[in-house]
Amino acid sequence: MREFNTVVAPEVGFEEEELRAHLVAKKLISQEEHIQVLRRSIDARQRQIKINLRIAADTAPISLEFVEYQPREWDVRSCPPVLIVGAGPAGLFAALRAIENGLKPIVLERGKDVRSRRRDLAAINKDHIVNPESNYCFGEGGAGTYSDGKLYTRSKKRGSVRRVFEILVAHGAPEDILIEAHPHIGTNKLPKIVTALRKTVIAAGGEVRFDSKVTDFLLEGDEIKGVTLADGTKLEGVATVLATGHSARDIFQLCQQRNILIEAKPFALGVRVEHPQQIIDQIQYKCADRGPYLPASSYGLVAQTTFQQAERGVFSFCMCPGGFIVPAATAPGEVVVNGMSPSRRDSKYANSGIVVAVELEDIPAFAKHGPLAALEFQAAVEREAWQYGGKTQQAPAQRLVDFVDGKVSTSLNETSYQPGLASIDMHDMLPDFIADRLRQGFKAFGKKMKGYLSNEAQIVGVESRTSSPVRIPREAETLAHPQIKNLYPCGEGAGYAGGIASAAMDGEKVMEAVVRSWKK
Known part of the structure; x- marks a missing residue:
């Protein structure tokens, strides 16, 4: 060959x-x-x-071969248990790695299985009802399952990207993800893949428990023995892996209540901007019609802005070509938006988060909350969005040029966001330093992409769940918490990943650390 x-x-x-x-x-x-x-x-x-x-x-037929993952049968039913809190990519891949190393994973998911989640997502979209345990963020597969399925990552040092992709292909993902420079699965295909991953865990003797919300830790001195669930069940294991995702605020609050060290962490907050996909195609492909072969085009943008003598970046985040904006609130009384794309990316809309880097010195009024400062700021902005949206899951919105010019939009464009939009002046809703930096950023983006700054586009708020606003620290070598023995922070929620692929790699990496410690 x-x-x-x-x-x-x-x-x-x-x-x-x-x-x-x-x-x-x-x-x-x-x-x-x-x-x-x-x-x-x-x-x-x-x-x-x-x-x-x-x-x-x-001269012989060629096929894409697995080089880093070989499916095989395992039996860990009688092996020591390891507790994994969260069934997102970090949790599921940690479970698979546990099985390969002779531990029995018990995955505890506060939400529902991936199929049952759909009813709760429909309730958010149609009836504006938010189930705090089952939504776009909580449930089997985590936030990525019903958001987008982009797999591109720069986190090459975290682990083997190829291995993660091969595992996904072995569980039903298209082989194309092994060859595309920017691989993407699509929210319509991810549920079956997530289900297949769960079945692999269970077939090997592991457990995946739904509606199993962790409400307390079983601590003995400086060591964690296990967890307590909402129904009073107590479970113990050789280690506890926290893979709860970036929106499990109750876990961060529990850590603080139990005097487990956590840290406030910078994150990013802003809006979703939605364009007709045809406009983005025309800008990127430099033609009126991309034709039947080229996929819906995407973009990546960044600009430096200055506000009160402080420089901060404004950048695109989770760009979804041919996609939809979805309601990602995890509790009543808040509005949060996110983006997703089906595998075909055939929606007539393109949307992307456009967000501002938020440092802790930007939010001095929240310093009194200590390690929860950034979390409380995030929550406060989401509550404002709910108020301005009419106290429903309607999202505040404004046409793009109108926002830059400081004008309230007399009408809004059609949108992919099912709960609907409320026309407001987004400068009233957003903190001053966020709104001003966004305005500067959009002006810069309009110069980089001619036609981007247009009233055919509109901004929809608020995009606030870009990453965890809290870090649960861990030691560099052992990956264990520096204070609590056998506690392993993992994935996006702990502040160590930023997407499906990086979270999956972190899950594997953390479980390998658990195994090393267990075997000592």
Whole structure:
């Protein structure tokens, strides 16, 4: 087998028969050879868009092989238990790693299984009813399952990205994620994959318990023995892994109440901006119609802003081409928005978080809350959004140019956000330093992408769950909490990951640390 790079047109790069004919015509392969795309990326920097490919060719048929993960049967029913709090990517991948190393994972999820969650999501969208235990953030699969499914990560040092992708493919994800430069699964496909991961855990003798909210820790001196659930059940294990996600405020509050060290952490807060997807395509692809081969285009933007002599970044976050804005509140009395895309990315809308970096010195009025300072600031802004939205899940909104110019929009555009929008002056709702920096950022983005700053776009608030506003510290070598023995903070909620892939890698990394400690 040999490998080579080539550059082709979109209609060739995404069609297997066209690609093969092109390679034969260019004498890059013979008629007898088989091919397999190993890597694919889009280069849209010039008017003539190109597809960069890494190709394998051989006289024998080629398939994408697993090189870092080999599925096999395990039996850990009689092995020592390890408790994993949270069934998001960090928790599920920690469970798989526990099984491979001779521990029985007991995964405790406060919410419902992935299928049952759908009824609660429908209730948020249609009836404006927020179930605080089952919503877009809480439930099997975590916040990523019903948000988007983007897998791109820069966290290469955290673990093996390839291994994570291979595990996902082994559980039903499309093989394309192994070759795309910016892989994406889609919220319509993720539920089946999450279900398959759970079945693997259970088949090996592990447990996944739903409606199992942790309400207390079983502490003996400086060591955690286990947890107490809302129904009074007490569980013990060789270690407790906290993989609760960035929105489990009650866990942070419990840590503070039990004198477990936590720290306030900088995060980012802002809005979702929604454009017609056609506008973003025209800007990025430099053509009126992207045609049948090119995917819905995305963007990444960043600008430096100054407010009261302090510089902060404003940047795009979780950009969802061909996607939808969804209500991501986790409690009544708050409005939070997030973005998601189906696998086809075929919605007529593009949306992205545009957020401002928030440092602790930006919010001095909340310093009295100590390690919960950033969390309380975050919650206060979400409550304001709920008030301005009419005390429902309607989201405050404003046309983009109107926001920059300080005008209330007399009407709003159509939107993908099902609960509906309320036209307000977003400067009234947002803290001054957030609103002013957003205004500066949008002006800068309008210069970088001609046509971006338009009243055909609108901002929708508030985008506040970008990352955890609290860090649960851990030691660099052992990955255990510095004060409490056998407590292992993990994933986004502890402040050590920022997406599906990085959280999954962190889950594996933490469980490996648990195993090392257990085997001593």
